[in-house]
Amino acid sequence: MQGPGRLTEKWNDLKDSVQGSQAWSSIFRPGSIFRKGYNDSPRNRSYVIMNSVLYHLHPVKVKRHAVKVSYTLCLGGLSFFLFILLTVTGIFLMFFYRPTAAQAWDDIYALQTSVTFGLLVRNMHRWAAHLMVLSVFLHMARVFYHGAYKAPREFNWVIGVILLTLTLLLSFTGYLLPWDQLALWAVTVGTNMMGYTPVLGNQVRFVLLGGAEIGTDTLLRWYVLHVLFFPFITVIFMAIHFWRVRKDGGISGPL
Amino acid sequence: MTEIPEHLLKRAQEAKEKAAAKKAQSSGDDGGAAEDSSSGESAGDSRIPAHLLERSKAAKARKSGGGDAEASSGGGGGTAVATKDSGAVAAPAGPPVGAGPGGHTQRLLTVVKSGSIQDVKAKPQDKVHVWPHLLVIEFVAALAMTAFVFIFSWLVNAPLLELANFNQTPNPSKAPWYFLGLQELLTMFHPMVAGVTIPGMGIFVLILAPYIDKNPSNKPEDRKFAIALMTVHLMFWAVLVIIGSFFRGPGFNFTLPWIDGLFFEL
Numbered sequence: 001m002q003g004p005g006r007l008t009e010k011w012n013d014l015k016d017s018v019q020g021s022q023a024w025s026s027i028f029r030p031g032s033i034f035r036k037g038y039n040d041s042p043r044n045r046s047y048v049i050m051n052s053v054l055y056h057l058h059p060v061k062v063k064r065h066a067v068k069v070s071y072t073l074c075l076g077g078l079s080f081f082l083f084i085l086l087t088v089t090g091i092f093l094m095f096f097y098r099p100t101a102a103q104a105w106d107d108i109y110a111l112q113t114s115v116t117f118g119l120l121v122r123n124m125h126r127w128a129a130h131l132m133v134l135s136v137f138l139h140m141a142r143v144f145y146h147g148a149y150k151a152p153r154e155f156n157w158v159i160g161v162i163l164l165t166l167t168l169l170l171s172f173t174g175y176l177l178p179w180d181q182l183a184l185w186a187v188t189v190g191t192n193m194m195g196y197t198p199v200l201g202n203q204v205r206f207v208l209l210g211g212a213e214i215g216t217d218t219l220l221r222w223y224v225l226h227v228l229f230f231p232f233i234t235v236i237f238m239a240i241h242f243w244r245v246r247k248d249g250g251i252s253g254p255l
Numbered sequence: 256m257t258e259i260p261e262h263l264l265k266r267a268q269e270a271k272e273k274a275a276a277k278k279a280q281s282s283g284d285d286g287g288a289a290e291d292s293s294s295g296e297s298a299g300d301s302r303i304p305a306h307l308l309e310r311s312k313a314a315k316a317r318k319s320g321g322g323d324a325e326a327s328s329g330g331g332g333g334t335a336v337a338t339k340d341s342g343a344v345a346a347p348a349g350p351p352v353g354a355g356p357g358g359h360t361q362r363l364l365t366v367v368k369s370g371s372i373q374d375v376k377a378k379p380q381d382k383v384h385v386w387p388h389l390l391v392i393e394f395v396a397a398l399a400m401t402a403f404v405f406i407f408s409w410l411v412n413a414p415l416l417e418l419a420n421f422n423q424t425p426n427p428s429k430a431p432w433y434f435l436g437l438q439e440l441l442t443m444f445h446p447m448v449a450g451v452t453i454p455g456m457g458i459f460v461l462i463l464a465p466y467i468d469k470n471p472s473n474k475p476e477d478r479k480f481a482i483a484l485m486t487v488h489l490m491f492w493a494v495l496v497i498i499g500s501f502f503r504g505p506g507f508n509f510t511l512p513w514i515d516g517l518f519f520e521l
Contacts, residue, residue: 048386058389061382067389074396081397085404105418112415123408130521131404133433144464144485147473154465161462168433175431182520184419185428189438193430193450201447213421255474 059246065254071146072251075139079167080238082132089125090227097177099223101216104179129171136167148252156244159237166234173226179219187222188214259366267363274358414520426505427518435499436492442507 018024019036028035031047038044046060065071096111096118098104111118140160143149149157176187191214195205210217245251383389430438440449460467468481475482504510504518 042384045384045386048390049384054385054390058385061384062389064381064383067383067392069392069396074392077393078396078400081400085401101419105415108415119412120405120408123411123413124404126413126521127407127411128404130432131400137433141485141489145475145482147478147481149465150468150471150473151465157465158462161458165458171433172431178415179419180414180416181419181423181425182414182416184421185425186430189428189430190434193434193437193441193446196446197451198447252473 057242059250063250063253066251071254073138073142075135075142079132079135079139080242082128082135083234083238085128086125086132087231089121089128092121093125094227099177099219101179101219104177104219108178108180129174133167133171136164140164143252146252146255150252153244153248153252156241156248159241159244163234163237163241166230166237170226170230170234173222173230176214176219176222177226184214187218259363260368263363263366271357278358416520427503427507429499429503429519432496432500432519432521435503436495438507439495439499439503 025035029051031044031051033044033048038048049055049058049060093111096115097107108122111122113119143157143160149160172187172190176183191205191208194208195201197204206212208218208221209215210221429435437450437454440453443449444453468478470478470481472478500519501512501517502509504515510518
């Protein structure tokens with residue numbers, strides 16, 4: 001009988017010394033659920049948000065109808081989550097990929113055949129990308145049907161449409177990177193279409209391809225656009241988008 | 256003249272009646288009142304508790320008794336207070352010096368309604384804590400999405416065709432699925448119209464939607480036209496994408512997927 005009792009005591013002593021240490025209390029702000037034990041009270045519920053980085057995303061309280069899954073279908077949040085998932089899997093893929101015409105396809109092939117979890121992570125990246133296009137599109141439809149783009153949220157709708165365009169561009173620039181027949185000819189079709197831009201058609205196409213024809217320069221260009229430029233722009237617009245959601249009074253009211 | 260809210264008038268009326276009743280009662284036994292109505296101006300004010308009145312009386316007495324020689328000769332605080340409202344001692348129920356016709360010692364100068372100085376915008380709203388109500392939902396949704404992507408990726412491999420070859424154009428060559436609506440339009444219009452003008456205008460009109468749609472209501476029954484227009488557009492693109500994805504075969508000619516098979520890679 002003495003064993004478990006002493007063990008609990010030891011455990012509690014350890015917990016107290018860890019939670020009382022300077023390192024621990026410097027990491028977790030007072031009121032964080034990790035600082036000391038959490039017990040459920042309105043005050044602690046507020047502190048969980050106020051004393052964590054989540055306060056940048058969420059207010060302490062939201063309208064009751066805003067937590068209804070049947071209203072938002074979680075589409076905006078899931079789009080953001082897929083973006084995070086794509087960033088994580090994308091960073092993994094970057095370790096094994098060189099954006100040159102001579103190496104790109106071989107790298108992807110080696111990733112699938114000889115890298116641990118390489119095939120799985122590549123699959124996740126690809127399917128999550130298609131899902132993100134779909135979820136962003138559905139999010140836009142949901143917002144439209146709820147009339148949520150109306151005042152005072154007009155400008156956030158504008159940012160949302162820009163984010164939809166950026167999502168398509170992110171997906172399309174990633175499409176070329178495997179450098180297989182599918183990638184090459186899909187991008188050929190897409191860039192030929194953009195080449196018909198009035199007046200500036202040839203210049204637009206030249207800038208996009210980094211030359212007159214698709215080649216290794218195109219691959220490098222689209223790689224940089226895909227892994228740095230568009231994610232960077234997208235993150236900035238997402239930050240404004242989320243900030244505006246709160247500043248415009250939370251998500252749109254009940255119908 | 257500012258109109259005085261009804262409830263304030265009512266309250267004033269009640270107070271007046273109460274004061275009148277008290278006056279009538281205290282004039283009946285003025286002998287007993289003389290002892291403790293040393294602070295006569297607040298005797299009618301029942302809102303100040305008796306023990307506080309007592310304490311302030313004692314404090315005043317101590318102050319005047321300790322410092323002032325003239326007051327201490329009087330022997331205690333009672334005189335000090337009494338000098339202040341000697342009228343009250345003489346006739347405890349009578350109106351204090353300088354009181355108004357109704358026996359009031361204060362007047363209502365103005366009524367400041369809430370909202371006239373501070374703009375009260377916020378109406379109280381039914382709100383819930385983000386933790387746990389919203390965060391739990393978000394966490395479950397994220398977890399479910401991860402599980403779905405994980406299992407789907409485990410079962411279905413992403414396509415990796417043979418190495419890019421400039422000399423061998425696959426038939427058909429298709430754009431990514433979200434651009435297949437545009438590619439479908441290419442079969443009907445000049446490339447400049449299908450590839451640039453229509454999508455460009457589409458994005459532009461979409462951006463302008465909140466500035467074009469002036470209807471302030473978000474109720475579906477008030478926005479039948481907007482909803483109908485959007486639904487037609489979404490259906491238009493969905494149908495084009497589906498035709499382009501599944502019903503176009505070699506030479507981008509029309510095929511039936513259940514007869515000729517699929518010509519579609521994600």
